Amino acid sequence: MKKGNLIMLAGLVLLTLTGCGSKENVVMTPAGEAVITADGKINITKENKDVKEQKVSEPEKEEENKTETGLLHVGFAQVGSESGWRLAQTDSMKAAFTEENGYRFDFVDCNNDQKAQISALEQFIADKVDYIVLDPIVEDGYDEVLEKAKDAAIPVIVVDRNISADSSLYTCWVGSDFTKEGKDAANWLIEDLNKKNRGAEELNILTIMGSNGASATIGRTDGFEEIAKAQTNWKLLDKQYGDFTKDGGNAVMKAFLKQYKDIDVLVCQNDDEAFGAIEAIKEAGKTCGPNGDMILISFDAGGAAFQAMIDGDINVDVECNPLEGPVVSDIIQKLSKGEEVEQVQYMPEEVFPAETAAEILPGRAY
Ligand code: GYE
Secondary structure: OOHHHHHHHHHHHHHHHOOOOOOOOOEEOOOOOOEEOOOOOEEOOHHHHHHHHHHHHHHHHHHHHHHHOOOEEEEEEEOOOOOHHHHHHHHHHHHHOOOOOOEEEEEEEOOOOHHHHHHHHHHHHHOOOOEEEEOOOOOOOOHHHHHHHHHOOOOEEEEEOOOOOOHHHOOEEEEOOHHHHHHHHHHHHHHHHHHOOOOOOOEEEEEEEOOOOOHHHHHHHHHHHHHHOOOOOEEEEEEEEOOOOHHHHHHHHHHHHHHOOOOOEEEEOOHHHHHHHHHHHHHOOOOEOOOOOEEEEEEEOOHHHHHHHHOOOOOEEEEOOOOOHHHHHHHHHHHHOOOOOOOEEEOOOOEEEHHHHHHHHHHOOO
């Protein structure tokens, strides 16, 4: 028997004999057979044996996490692998949470399925991980599982997308200001049109949104529309979900091209959707980009999108920074030392118009 278990056993026996333990407090002898109940009687039942197994196995598990391996056990419930941005964020997390850096890292790709994500979180809680990292697929519906993590005293760090749950249910959040990204896109459009003396032109605008319920979708849509609705000559014709994928962007754009003959601006809420839309636009014999038939605005600003700007297909890309691994690791290190961390941390981000792409691409990290 381990030293920790012996101490725990002695403590519980003492509690029991001094009458401080509740009637349900039952303890096994080191041999694992006899049970001493609160009233001092020795009892052997299958039921009690089960209780013993629960009580004594908890500290054993903790020891396994922290002392035996010496590693901090972190579980990451990732959204999925829908986009280039997502793969860059996964790489950033995996590079930060290595064994050499002192971590045991459990990575779960939840394939854009909230139920699967909640199960992954429940498994992390059952495994008694030291920290949970959650990138929430949608904003709502995590309250109950976060309550369970809180009851188990497992700190939860939310990354990238936001959740609607009360902030007392998680330790902190690190990610992007999606509403600001949406506003930045609209403000870039105002400036660009003004530079070209097109500020007063009637504009037909279409949006391919991300996935339904994701805070990245909600923020980018709200931010863009807040500015757009104040421009009396801008017409927001339509918006449809493209699920942040190339296929989704392609399908929505094909439908838009059938339905709308006069498109001035297309907003794609991520680069993958933009790549799918560009294919559909070209197939339809049309063009997009700085010298094209329509202005194309994208979000994320990954390397492939810089190339598409250089190739003349995208007008501007609003950056969304996926390099969250080192930031989250730093938060966990601080928490482990008992230090305070910021409740909300935004990633640094910029806006990249096509004319800056050739100069900037070589220095990009993703
Ligand atoms: O823009 C998109 C990804 O949540 C910010 O999700 C993220 C978004 C990102 O699939 O490419």
